[in-house]
Amino acid sequence: xxxxxxxxxxxxxxxxxxxxxxxxxxxxxxxxxxxxxxxxxxxxxxxxxxxxxxxxxxxxxxxxxxxxxxxxxxxxxxxxxxxxxxxxxxxxxxxxxxxxxxxxxxxxxxxx
DNA sequence: ATTCTGACGTGGG
DNA sequence: CCCCACGCCAGAA
Numbered sequence: 001x002x003x004x005x006x007x008x009x010x011x012x013x014x015x016x017x018x019x020x021x022x023x024x025x026x027x028x029x030x031x032x033x034x035x036x037x038x039x040x041x042x043x044x045x046x047x048x049x050x051x052x053x054x055x056x057x058x059x060x061x062x063x064x065x066x067x068x069x070x071x072x073x074x075x076x077x078x079x080x081x082x083x084x085x086x087x088x089x090x091x092x093x094x095x096x097x098x099x100x101x102x103x104x105x106x107x108x109x110x111x112x
Numbered sequence: 113a114t115t116c117t118g119a120c121g122t123g124g125g
Numbered sequence: 126c127c128c129c130a131c132g133c134c135a136g137a138a
């Protein structure tokens with residue numbers, strides 16, 4: 001099976017599943033890791049479509065500033081924030097505290 | 113085939 | 126720091 005046979009969304013999900021509990025990454029970082037550095041918006045869209053699926057930690061993907069820009073796609077008011085806080089991440093004003101420390105860069109962590 | 117749409121990122125002011 | 130305009134491109138309609 002060629003890697004190119006796998007949809008962009010599927011690749012995004014594979015990376016998202018690897019984000020450790022209590023860590024976060026960004027849409028752009030995932031896009032860059034997939035060799036499509038200008039497709040950050042697609043990563044967001046993929047996350048939007050991941051709600052039906054299971055085991056996709058979409059709450060661990062935020063924007064490059066550490067803002068919970070996708071919070072409105074989790075149904076209730078602060079579901080995304082609650083999920084993050086349940087993993088030990090502090091969120092103030094929709095922003096992840098100590099973002100640099102919590103940041104998980106697939107490019108560095110996964111290498112390939 | 114063609115058009116539209118963003119859970120984004122960047123650069124400039 | 127904030128705000129805005131623009132480029133981006135896979136997938137849906």
